[in-house]
Amino acid sequence: MELRGIGIGQGVAVGTVVRMEEPLREPASTLSALSPDQEGARLDEALAAVAAELNxxxxxxGGDAKDVLEAQAMMAEDPTLRDDLSARLAEGKTAERATHEAFAAFRDMLRELGGYMAERAADLDDVSQRVVAQLQGLPAPGVPNPGHPFVLVARDLAPADTALLDLGQVLGLITTEGGPTSHTAILAREKSIVAVVGVAGAADLVDGDEVVVDAAGSVVISAPTDADKRAAEERITARAARAAAPLAPGALADGTRVPLLANLGNADGAAQAVQLGAEGVGLFRTEFLFLGSGSAPTVQRQQREYARMLREFPGKKVVVRALDAGADKPLAFLNDAEEENPALGLRGLRSLRASEDILREQLTALARAEAETDAEVWVMAPMVSTVEETRYFVTLAHELGLRTAGVMVEVPALALLADKALQAADFASIGTNDLTQYTLAADRMLGSVASFQDPWHPAVLRLVQEVGTAGQQHGKPVGICGEAAADPLLAVVLVGLGATTLSMSPSALADVRESLSRFTLPQARDLAAAALAADGAASARAAAAEAAAASTTTE
Structure with missing residues (x-):
């Protein structure tokens, strides 16, 4: 039986199911025999212990997991939540009951907000469970340890558990909840865990069931046949061989170079990216320096952190995205106004332009960091909608000492005006996650419309082609820095549409490198034409796969 979900990555695993224990039982609603002050002291101790454990x-x-878990620790110490807890303790409730109610109320509020905030609701549940367990002297909720390799099935996995999974024991991960942007998905992708999330039918799986977890196909096969298992094992062996192969620059079968770059959020993952074959950085997200702060970091601090990343890539290109705040990454010191739909509001370059001193400081820090290292800095502006914005950013970056300045193409309007935008910009980089979101009118942070968030849609591919064609006409590089580049077959299509570099999570580099090596540039263009001729995402994917199978591959 096949169970459908959302696959994370390209891996496949075969194993037996072990289910995650259900959450702790809801604390009793009886009044406490202790005073509110005594219960408050118990609660303070428990909250502090949980925050310390998460940190x-x-x-x-390390890596993205560190950021996620630190954010969870901050939840445990949130002052607004603490006020609610105190109010409930004053009513005579136990610390356990007050914790359960206050965190549940906060969780429900986040779910009502939708989007990215709704994805964080599960994180609150985990913190609540950990605090209650600490109060009751029970072990914190966690991953089972059956003593043998297994496929973990859970309602959703908390960041604290995902971050420290024993990859020698956990063959694969299946969750009944969660979307492509949940923390489970983010951390599974970073750790190369074979995972399929949002599998509603997985609720019926029981301990001991044998399954094939096919992330590439976004499917879980329950009670697989011998043929199913043999096919999966062959894919596992082939994928391991690709990962162990000597590293080589990204290229098509005819020698056409396609540099493969890494998407990174800070310098911590740089060394591993290089080991996996990253030829530079195609997207360096700088938000880590700004998030969680009441004010922008100083030029000196920014310079120090940027230089730390740049030193990891001597002589190579590092494409830096200017601060991309707003929407799912709000910053009060940039924009504290309530917005009905922040994804369409004051975000990216729009917010930086409204606070130009912050943009100038960041560009200055980048120019100074480049001057003290051997890396080649390319800087790009996020959320650019017009040619006028393009000229503004490129002119300012050049004025402040950065030689190569470009724009991210995430808004359909800019893709349609790529010919004019690339007359002004030094390069373009297509953010396929947001481009798909805005083209299909589907919030990429919302699981309920996840099926629309598919970069294979011909409408998205046509916009990519517009940018690729403009790049060829003006002799300007066009990169892809969204997760679409991590899809091995789609990567070939993107090159056929005019992309000159591909940037992705480092764990995807080996699969994409192998896929590119099987096609010539004319064949890549044939695959792109087949996908463009389709009328939907699924048919585009199928058409490209059929064209790939029919191609005469140059070995």
Whole structure:
């Protein structure tokens, strides 16, 4: 039986199911025999212990997991939540009951907000469970340890558990909840865990069931046949061989170079990216320096952190995205206004332009960091909608000492005006996540419309082609820095549409490198034409796959 979900990555796993334990039982609603002050002291101790544990796990995990777990620790110490807890304790409730109610109320509020904030609701549930367990002297909720390799099935996995999964034991991960942007998905992708999330039918799986977890196909096969298992094992062996192959620059079968770059959020993952074959950085997200702060970091601090990343890539290109705040990454010091739909509001370059001093400081720090290292800095502006915005950003970046300045193409309007935009910009980089969101009118942070968030849609591919064609006409590079580049077959199509570089999560580099090596540039263009001729995402994917199978591959 096949169960459909959302696959994370391109892996496949075969194993037996072990289910995650259900959450702790709801605390009793009886009044406390202790005073509110005594219950408050118990609660303060428990909250502090949970925050310390989450921070400790984050420090051990590093990378994106560190940021996620530190954000969870901040939830445990949120002053607004603490006020609600105090009010409930004053009513005579136990610390356990007050915790359950206050966190549930906060969780429901986030779910009502939708989008990115709704995805964080599950994180609150996990913190609540950990605090209640601490109060009751029970072990914190966690991943089971059956003593043998297994496929973990859970309602959703908390960041604290995902971050420290024993990859020698957990063969794959299946969740009944969660979307492509949940923390489970983000961390599974970073750790190369074979995962399929949002599998509603997985609720019926029981301990001991044998399954094939096919992330590439976004499917879980329950009670697989011998043929199913043999096919999966062959794919596992082939994928391992690709990962172990000597590293080579990204290129098509006819020698056409397609540099493969890494998407990184800070310098912590740089060394691993290089080991996996990253030829530079195609998207360096700078938000880590700004999020969680009441004011912008100083030029000196920014310079120091940027230089730390640049030193990891001597002589190579590092494409830096200027601060992309707003929407799912609000910053009060940039824009504290309530917005009905922040994804369409004052975000990206729009907010930076409204606070130009912050933009100038960031560009200055980048220019100074480049001057003290051997890396080649390319800087790009996010959320650009017009040619006038393009000219503004490129002129300012050049004025402040940066030689190469471009724009991210995330808004359909800019894709349609790419011919004019690339007369002004030094390069363009297509953010396929947002471009798909705005083209299909489907919030990429909302699981309920996740099926629309598919970069294979011909409308999205046509916009990519517009930019690729403009790049060829003006002799300007066109990169892809969205997760679409991590799809091995779609990567070939994107090159056929005119992309000159591809940037992705480092774990995807080996699969994409192998896929590119099987097609010539004319064949890549044939695949692109087949996908463009389709009328939907699924048919475009199928058409490209059929064209790929029919191609005469140059080995």
């Amino acid at each position: 400790s796990r984050g420090a051990a995990a």
